[in-house]
């Protein structure tokens with residue numbers, strides 16, 4: 001309890017269960033990666049809502065945990081050597097939780113690095129490119145007359161979907177039989193692109209049947225359905 005209280009963020013978002021992993025998030029495509037992972041692993045955790053409507057991510061308490069003012073972030077009171085571990089960046093958090101629990105990452109070194117490779121593909125490619133489609137197609141950028149930026153990100157997103165399509169040919173998940181953190185990182189973004197961003201037609205989503213098949217399998221998982229709603233929005 002006293003360890004967690006040493007973190008300024010715990011003053012703004014007090015822990016009811018300080019022995020549990022603390023999640024500071026919002027159900028966005030980056031946020032739900034971590035809530036889905038936590039639901040999948042069965043780890044005990046306490047979610048806290050970081051409201052963008054209130055600009056919570058810019059508060060000094062949040063910035064003390066993530067100076068980059070982005071959700072998700074966590075504090076694991078029971079981190080390495082039994083000490084609290086604060087962490088931001090969803091990819092780093094997924095990797096940490098996979099290694100902590102020994103779940104959703106292959107145990108062998110080659111499989112582990114291959115999974116990390118696809119995790120990085122999401123972090124460096126899918127997230128940033130699909131996110132820009134959101135900006136230029138759904139949010140403030142949609143009113144720009146010049147459609148070149150939108151088309152650039154649509155083109156890149158289609159290219160990335162084609163890479164995924166090829167990878168998923170003959171595979172159940174990104175890593176084949178095993179469902180991993182690579183799937184947990186990638187599919188919330190695919191879901192968002194065709195759902196919330198309504199960019200399915202623009203990216204010709206129908207031409208990626210394997211991506212669609214795996215997306216359907218992903219959202220059918222009970223832990224995914226739960227994680228997508230955590231933390232509850234006000």
Ligand SMILES: N[C@@H](CCC(=O)N[C@@H](CS)C(=O)NCC(=O)O)C(=O)O
Nearest residue numbers: 028030057069070071072089090091
């Ligand atoms: N690379 C970061 C990106 C996180 C990110 O972009 N989070 C968005 C929500 S999806 C955010 O917090 N935006 C708030 C802001 O920019 O003020 C990660 O994967 O954790």
